[in-house]
Amino acid sequence: MEFGIVELSRLQFALTAMYHFLFVPLTLGLSVVIAIMETVYVMTNRPIWRQMTKFWGTLFGINFVLGVATGITMEFQFGMNWSYFSHYVGDIFGAPLALEGLMAFFMEATFVGLFFFGWDKLSKVGHLIVTWLVAIGSNFSALWILIANGWMQNPVGAEFNPMTMRMELTDFYEVMFNSVAQAKFVHTVSAGYVTAAVFVLGVSAWYLLKNRHIELARRSITVAAAFGLASAFSVVLLGDESGYDATLNQKMKLAAIEGMWETEPAPAPFTVFGFPDQEARETHFAIHVPYVMGLIGTRSLTTEIPGIAQLVDEGENRIRSGLIAYDALMHIREARQTADPAELARFEAHSDDLGFAFLLRKYLDDPREASDEQIRMAAEDTVPRVWPLFWAFRIMVGLGFGFIATMIYFFYLASFKGMRFPRPALHLAVWMIPAPWIAAEMGWIVAEFGRQPWTVDGVLPTAMSVSALSITEVALTLAGFILFYTVLFVVEVSLMLKYIRKGPVQDVEETEAWFATHYDRLGGRRESAALATPAE
Structure with missing residues (x-):
């Protein structure tokens, strides 16, 4: 494939977004895990739970800082590489991003500082509140980002203004409670919880294999298994909701995921395996x-799911309808303040399809001059590349069911077998650590790659969204981002491995105070050695 401005800009954003998304799931999940651990500490007053909170909190802090660094640089690209996108839909897309900064990021960053530096300055309950506010702030951050992204998938609560040539916000409530955004939020957050659970499970399993920090590892596995089991089931159930929503709002994406070339009689079958051939x-x-x-896509036995061929035909009809809107828009723009009411009425009647006429800008400057062949080519462009979607979805789903099975097994061992874990199971847990990140990246590919050729589905094609840059300029910034993100990746992995190998640091004074309080009840010096085991 020959790379031009659009392809290089897409590649740059894809690489930076996928790299940033390495940090997001773990941040979301670990924030809740450490809040659960500190809650147990406050309820039981046992030092081991404070030690666990601090240890996993350190790993959360490393991940949080690098996630912030990658997220900030990624947002610069809206102005750098996607300036027309920012101009065209900035009134809508910018609102949740601003709220993410004001309501979530500042809140999260503030309380992260209090979490790390407030242990000896806040009461136990006060610090616990701070920890839960960190978790809430992390999830609020994801909410506003996914509201913005959900609007790109299903643009509601906005309309095109022919005088300003921009999309304008008409109903923020509708944008906020967009069904696609809500489904994406709960599904993404649950996936983050699974990521943290598998991470905690794997690191704890490594400690048990090395015979280090035994009590901390066992308790961490217990928390991770219970938390991860609930989260893994949630991911599957909420993923089903996302699939149903795609049937209503993103039919082409669903057809591409299934490799469904023709409309199947209802109820349609599910393709477990296959090799899609787009040609x-x-x-x-x-x-x-x-x-x-x-059943998954329509929740009925009688509703058809349209195939790719039918959707291409519908796309062609919408392009022809959009051309009417485009022609009326050009007449309105020429007349300016004295636009003919008839032209306005003609535009309004076909305005929902204006974005489909813009697909022709890939082939010629004035879409009204398009031939039937060019219109058909533009309609074919509405089909995303099928095989990456087909396989990304199946890898994601397969891993999801694998997480459920793993969490059930460890939950059973932790709850009913006295936390005795066979070594093969511990090795499996360690090797599974990368799996949730693979699943998360596959989900990102399904969501974003499946939206092509649109940046805003049905409204703004990707080919129109880019900035007026040269290939050299985009290539240089791409190389710069790759270098910068590679350095951050090395820093992230090095710091994580350093603190995992180092292990938790014992709170000596609190451990001694707790032991002095419970010495007689625990049976004297016989328990003192056991108490020292978790911290080593």
């Missing part, structure tokens, strides 16, 4: 499970 419009060696896709 032949066929999925080779497909293995189908009857009825499943129809």
Whole structure:
């Protein structure tokens, strides 16, 4: 594929977004895990739980700082590489981003500082409140980002102003409670919880294999297994909601995920395995499970899921409708303040399809001059690349069910087998640490790659959204970001491994005070050695 401005800009944003998303899930999940651990500490007053909170909190802090660094640089790209996108939809897209900074990021950053430096300055309950506010702030941050992203997937609460040539916000409540945004939020947050649970499980398993920090590792596995089990089930259930929402709002994405070239009789089957061939419009060696896709996608036995071919035909009709809107818009722009009411009425009647006419800008400057062949080519462009979506979705789902099985097994061992974990299971937990990140990145590919050729679905094509830059300028910034993010990646991994190898630091004074209080009840010096075990 020949790389131009659009392709290089997409590649740059994809690389930086996917790298940033390495930090987001762990931040979301660990913030809640450490809040749970500190809650147990405040309730029981046992030093081991404070030690656990501090240890996992240190790893959270490393991840949080580097996540902030990568997130800030990523947002610069809206002005650098996607200036027309920012101009065209900035009134809507910018509002939740601003709220994310004001309500979530500042709140989260403030309380992160209090979490680390307030242990000896705040009461136990006061510090616990701070820790929960860190967790709430982290999740608030994700909420506003996903509201912005959800609007790009399903642009509601806004309309195009022919006088300003921009999209304008009409109903912030509708943007905020967009069904796509809400489904994406709960699904993404649950995936973050699973990521943290697998991370805590794997690191704790490594300690047990090394016979280090035994009590901390066992308790951490217990928390991770219970928390991870609930989260893993939530991911699957909430992912089903996202699939149903795609049936209503993003039919082409759903058809591409399934490699469904033709409309199937209801209820449609689910393709477990196959090799999509976009040129032949066929999925080779497909293995189908009857009825499943129809039930998941429509929650009925009678509703059809349209195939790619039908959706391309619908796209062609919408392009022709959009051309009417485009022609009326040009007449309105020429007339300016004295626009013909008939032209305004004509524009309003077809304005929902204006974005489809913009797809023709890839082929010629004035869409009204497009031939039938060019209109058909633009309609074919509404089909994203099928095989990456097909396989990314199946890898994500397969890993999701793997997480459920793993968490059930460890929860059973922790709850009913006295926290005795076989060594093969511990090795499995260690090797599984990268798996939730793979699943999260696959989910990102499904969500974002599946929206192509749109930056804002049905409103603004990707090819129109880029800045007026040269290939050299984009290539240089791409190289700069790759270098910068590579350095950050090395720093992240080095710091994480350093503090994992170092392990938790014992709070000696509090441990001695706790032991002095409980000495007689625990049975004298026989317990003192056991008490020292967790901190080593």
